[in-house]
Amino acid sequence: xxxxxxxxxxxxxxxxxxxxxxxxxxxxxxxxxxxxxxxxxxxxxxxxxxxxxxxxxxxxxxxxxxxxxxxxxxxxxxxxxxxxxxxxxxxxxxxxxxxxxxxxxxxxxxxxxxxxxxxxxxxxxxxxxxxxxxxxxxxxxxxxxxxxxxxxx
Amino acid sequence: xxxxxxxxxxxxxxxxxxxxxxxxxxxxxxxxxxxxxxxxxxxxxxxxxxxxxxxxxxxxxxxxxxxxxxxxxxxxxxxxxxxxxxxxxxxxxxxxxxxxxxxxxxxxxxxxxxxxxxxxxxxxxxxxxxxxxxxxxxxxxxxxxxxxxxxxxxxxxxxxxxxxxxxxxxxxxxxxxxxx
Numbered sequence: 001x002x003x004x005x006x007x008x009x010x011x012x013x014x015x016x017x018x019x020x021x022x023x024x025x026x027x028x029x030x031x032x033x034x035x036x037x038x039x040x041x042x043x044x045x046x047x048x049x050x051x052x053x054x055x056x057x058x059x060x061x062x063x064x065x066x067x068x069x070x071x072x073x074x075x076x077x078x079x080x081x082x083x084x085x086x087x088x089x090x091x092x093x094x095x096x097x098x099x100x101x102x103x104x105x106x107x108x109x110x111x112x113x114x115x116x117x118x119x120x121x122x123x124x125x126x127x128x129x130x131x132x133x134x135x136x137x138x139x140x141x142x143x144x145x146x147x148x149x150x151x152x153x
Numbered sequence: 154x155x156x157x158x159x160x161x162x163x164x165x166x167x168x169x170x171x172x173x174x175x176x177x178x179x180x181x182x183x184x185x186x187x188x189x190x191x192x193x194x195x196x197x198x199x200x201x202x203x204x205x206x207x208x209x210x211x212x213x214x215x216x217x218x219x220x221x222x223x224x225x226x227x228x229x230x231x232x233x234x235x236x237x238x239x240x241x242x243x244x245x246x247x248x249x250x251x252x253x254x255x256x257x258x259x260x261x262x263x264x265x266x267x268x269x270x271x272x273x274x275x276x277x278x279x280x281x282x283x284x285x286x287x288x289x290x291x292x293x294x295x296x297x298x299x300x301x302x303x304x305x306x307x308x309x310x311x312x313x314x315x316x317x318x319x320x321x322x323x324x325x326x327x328x329x330x331x332x333x
Contacts, residue, residue, distance in 0.1 A: 040219045040246065047221060047319055058319060068247040069219060143323075 033076035038138035040069040046143040056106040063103035091128040098124040215241040221323035229329040244295035260285040261312040268316035
């Protein structure tokens with residue numbers, strides 16, 4: 001026979017985990033639009049990555065595209081509850097700022113520094129993705145960066 | 154038939170007078186018979202012309218919304234067909250231009266480089282007259298729609314790309330040209 005003293009903590013733990021997970025990722029009202037918006041950001045990220053190491057001057061342009069693309073996610077969560085929307089938009093602003101930092105750093109032409117800012121951007125994008133169910137996420141790296149001059153095109 | 158009739162008439166030497174009468178009668182009969190055959194001749198000629206008429210193909214391609222991709226990634230047409238290609242930039246958010254450039258097999262990287270070297274002033278398109286380019290649309294902004302006509306090349310797999318800097322690495326596909 002299972003003791004209630006043993007069962008209670010495990011039940012409480014399960015409930016707490018479920019609450020934490022639901023608080024972290026919420027099923028959005030427009031999952032397709034959110035998925036597309038996240039894919040757009042992942043696509044621009046891949047394009048940014050492809051500019052390393054010798055096309056750093058193009059990163060300011062890619063940053064502009066990241067800013068443009070962020071509007072897709074703003075539209076996609078427009079009808080969400082105020083709390084959830086605020087959480088998503090705060091995370092999105094963090095990624096936009098991280099993208100700006102990539103652009104600003106590219107002016108130094110220091111590939112190591114630029115790569116570090118790109119990794120920060122990737123981290124912020126992962127935090128943004130974590131706010132959504134796994135099935136609609138589009139993490140940085142999900143769109144592979146192409147090899148320069150590769151392929152038999 | 155009519156053409157043969159005219160040809161034999163013009164090539165024959167002038168006949169003598171008595172024969173001319175006989176020939177004139179013959180020619181009149183031939184002429185009547187020939188005239189009766191004219192509709193059939195025209196019909197046959199038209200059928201022959203139709204069989205040789207260039208086939209026409211309508212192809213549609215677009216960007217995959219704001220993503221760096223063509224949709225679909227593969228197109229098919231017959232060799233020597235007159236291709237009406239419609240290109241739609243379906244992007245909504247990102248201000249970026251795209252074009253659709255069909256190149257000779259194995260030349261898309263070189264064409265992409267040529268467009269990059271042409272620079273912003275030239276709109277990042279390969280120089281006009283570049284023999285490696287089979288067909289190309291101008292650069293197209295988001296929400297814009299462009300159409301071009303071109304004659305399909307011989308059978309083979311022809312790559313197509315977007316020549317805006319950096320896009321070809323993501324935006325590429327293949328036009329399969331099949332024999333007639």
